Amino acid sequence: xxxxxxxxxxxxxxxxxxxxxxxxxxxxxxxxxxxxxxxxxxxxxxxxxxxxxxxxxxxxxxxxxxxxxxxxxxxxxxxxxxxxxxxxxxxxxxxxxxxxxxxxxxxxxxxx
Amino acid sequence: xxxxxxxxxxxxxxxxxxxxxxxxxxxxxxxxxxxxxxxxxxxxxxxxxxxxxxxxxxxxxxxxxxxxxxxxxxxxxxxxxxxxxxxxxxxxxxxxxxxxxxxxxxxxxxxxxxxxxxxxxxxxxxxxxxxxxxxxxxxxxxxxxxxxxxxxxxxxxxxxxxxxxxxxxxxxxxxxxxxxxxxxxxxxxxxxxxxxxxxxxxxxxxxxxxxxxxxxxxxxxxxxxxxxxxxxxxxxxxxxxxxxxxxxxxxxxxxxxxxxxxxxxxxxxxxxxxxxxxxxxxxxxxxxxxxxxxxxxxxxxxxxxxxxxxxxxxxxxxxxxxxxxxxxxxxxxxxxxxxxxxxxxxxxxxxxxxxxxxxxxxxxxxxxxxxxxxxxxxxxxxxxxxxxxxxxxxxxxxxxxxxxxxxxxxxxxxxxxxxxxxxxxxxxxxxxxxxxxxxxxxxxxxxxxxxxxxxxxxxxxxxxxxxxxxxxxxxxxxxxxxxxxxxxxxxxxxxx
Numbered sequence: 001x002x003x004x005x006x007x008x009x010x011x012x013x014x015x016x017x018x019x020x021x022x023x024x025x026x027x028x029x030x031x032x033x034x035x036x037x038x039x040x041x042x043x044x045x046x047x048x049x050x051x052x053x054x055x056x057x058x059x060x061x062x063x064x065x066x067x068x069x070x071x072x073x074x075x076x077x078x079x080x081x082x083x084x085x086x087x088x089x090x091x092x093x094x095x096x097x098x099x100x101x102x103x104x105x106x107x108x109x110x111x112x
Numbered sequence: 113x114x115x116x117x118x119x120x121x122x123x124x125x126x127x128x129x130x131x132x133x134x135x136x137x138x139x140x141x142x143x144x145x146x147x148x149x150x151x152x153x154x155x156x157x158x159x160x161x162x163x164x165x166x167x168x169x170x171x172x173x174x175x176x177x178x179x180x181x182x183x184x185x186x187x188x189x190x191x192x193x194x195x196x197x198x199x200x201x202x203x204x205x206x207x208x209x210x211x212x213x214x215x216x217x218x219x220x221x222x223x224x225x226x227x228x229x230x231x232x233x234x235x236x237x238x239x240x241x242x243x244x245x246x247x248x249x250x251x252x253x254x255x256x257x258x259x260x261x262x263x264x265x266x267x268x269x270x271x272x273x274x275x276x277x278x279x280x281x282x283x284x285x286x287x288x289x290x291x292x293x294x295x296x297x298x299x300x301x302x303x304x305x306x307x308x309x310x311x312x313x314x315x316x317x318x319x320x321x322x323x324x325x326x327x328x329x330x331x332x333x334x335x336x337x338x339x340x341x342x343x344x345x346x347x348x349x350x351x352x353x354x355x356x357x358x359x360x361x362x363x364x365x366x367x368x369x370x371x372x373x374x375x376x377x378x379x380x381x382x383x384x385x386x387x388x389x390x391x392x393x394x395x396x397x398x399x400x401x402x403x404x405x406x407x408x409x410x411x412x413x414x415x416x417x418x419x420x421x422x423x424x425x426x427x428x429x430x431x432x433x434x435x436x437x438x439x440x441x442x443x444x445x446x447x448x449x450x451x452x453x454x455x456x457x458x459x460x461x462x463x464x465x466x467x468x469x470x471x472x473x474x475x476x477x478x479x480x481x482x483x484x485x486x487x488x489x490x491x492x493x494x495x496x497x498x499x500x501x502x503x504x505x506x507x508x509x510x511x512x513x514x515x516x517x518x519x520x521x522x523x524x525x526x527x528x529x530x531x532x533x534x535x536x537x538x539x540x541x542x543x544x545x546x547x548x549x550x551x552x553x554x555x556x557x558x559x560x561x562x563x564x565x566x567x568x569x570x571x572x573x574x575x576x577x578x579x580x581x582x583x584x585x586x587x588x589x590x591x592x593x594x595x596x597x598x599x600x601x602x603x604x605x606x607x608x
Contacts, residue, residue, distance in 0.1 A: 028280060068178075068293070068299070072290070086275065087275055087279075094269065103272055103273060103276070
């Protein structure tokens with residue numbers, strides 16, 4: 001008896017991914033520090049990728065994982081790396097100008 | 113012929129953007145060449161769809177399940193044409209505008225502008241839900257970077273807020289796409305639509321994609337990032353963001369709800385979107401009326417106008433319940449026509465705001481006294497584009513609102529009739545308030561003339577005027593555009 005027969009592996013990965021997404025979402029909304037927000041977003045992104053990966057396992061054909069979710073995850077990682085780089089560049093410049101990197105809630109008119 | 117045009121539309125702005133980054137000294141010529149090529153190709157593409165109907169193209173000859181398909185129906189061709197017109201206008205304006213500084217503003221602006229344009233074109237043409245995610249991300253990253261162009265703390269915070277909101281939205285969308293693939297085994301939206309897969313997974317997927325796109329389209333109450341980002345960015349960037357970037361998300365949403373998952377959508381969900389849209393119209397308009405700064409006012413007006421777009425979803429739901437194919441066509445026309453009219457008018461308004469800022473030296477609406485004499489062409493542009501925003505004839509905005517209003521009445525959706533009328537009334541207040549100050553001659557407060565006033569190149573105001581005239585022409589000659597929109601429309605009898 002294999003592990004797959006006891007616990008559906010794709011379900012396990014799906015639940016792990018969903019947990020990561022939920023944790024990341026809460027942190028992204030509640031934390032004010034920009035680095036925490038960036039980290040939270042990356043955790044969320046990893047969660048989504050794990051969920052996508054779980055579909056690759058579920059759709060596996062004769063032991064070979066479905067290739068399309070892998071392509072999605074690889075492209076998604078590229079996108080997330082560039083978005084993170086942009087966020088870090090803005091955060092660094094913000095830190096150099098103002099000395100802090102907090103995004104306060106409620107200041108939506110850009111009057112800060 | 114059409115497929116060549118398709119390639120040019122997709123590649124010219126991206127190629128131009130990369131080249132403008134590598135060769136900043138030639139950026140002006142590159143933008144001019146890109147604009148000419150893209151406008152020409154967009155017209156060819158629209159003409160091809162107009163005469164020959166829907167065009168499909170498999171990239172590199174790989175068909176849909178594995179490769180990425182391009183799908184050009186009338187709506188896609190209309191949007192590409194719209195993007196080309198608005199971007200050509202913004203490009204012509206920015207060429208003169210950035211000559212006055214900031215010194216490195218133009219250098220950063222050109223590559224980002226062209227790449228955003230390229231991402232938008234790809235968004236309108238690609239039929240693959242995951243590739244749409246990549247296009248949305250590309251457009252979002254370049255848009256955020258161009259908000260940060262001014263690189264003072266205010267602009268950086270606004271762009272960071274925009275980035276965080278948009279990133280959250282795109283992850284929600286991506287998760288939805290993953291669920292769609294998991295439950296239907298397809299990513300191409302034409303294939304997904306052809307494989308009716310009910311069940312809760314698809315409902316969850318559509319909800320996630322919708323919420324993600326609502327953040328990107330800045331529908332009330334998820335608009336919190338928009339006023340800062342759109343009002344602080346340099347005027348050409350604001351014009352691009354307000355006119356086109358938010359529409360990219362709405363465009364995908366419209367396709368998803370009307371063409372891909374019509375059987376998943378329940379009327380209650382459509383009315384939630386309608387209620388949010390109504391809230392956006394009323395709240396955004398009220399905020400716009402009370403703003404002191406011109407660009408912030410225009411940004412709040414964008415929130416209100418985005419709200420109008422979402423009124424079409426409950427109208428579609430009402431059609432599904434009560435029947436009436438003629439009304440359905442009318443709502444479809446209204447949605448696309450509203451996008452087109454608002455994009456042209458809003459771009460023109462932001463371009464005018466940039467000119468006023470240079471001529472008056474201030475962004476305060478009360479300081480605009482005498483602006484009509486100092487910038488007559490800009491003021492004329494404001495009047496024409498503002499009339500379209502209010503919905504006064506003859507203009508594209510009038511026709512769009514008229515279609516929306518008559519179909520709401522035909523479907524007995526009286527609440528939305530009320531919202532449309534009140535929104536128009538509030539729009540007339542904030543549009544005329546600016547004209548009132550611009551035409552007053554007695555300065556309320558004395559301030560020295562702005563040093564930039566004399567150096568503004570003469571051609572700059574005419575770019576905005578061209579967009580405003582386009583929106584007036586749109587109100588006079590609508591039949592051709594309606595015929596183009598009907599190519600491959602979901603209910604016009606012609607199946608894709």
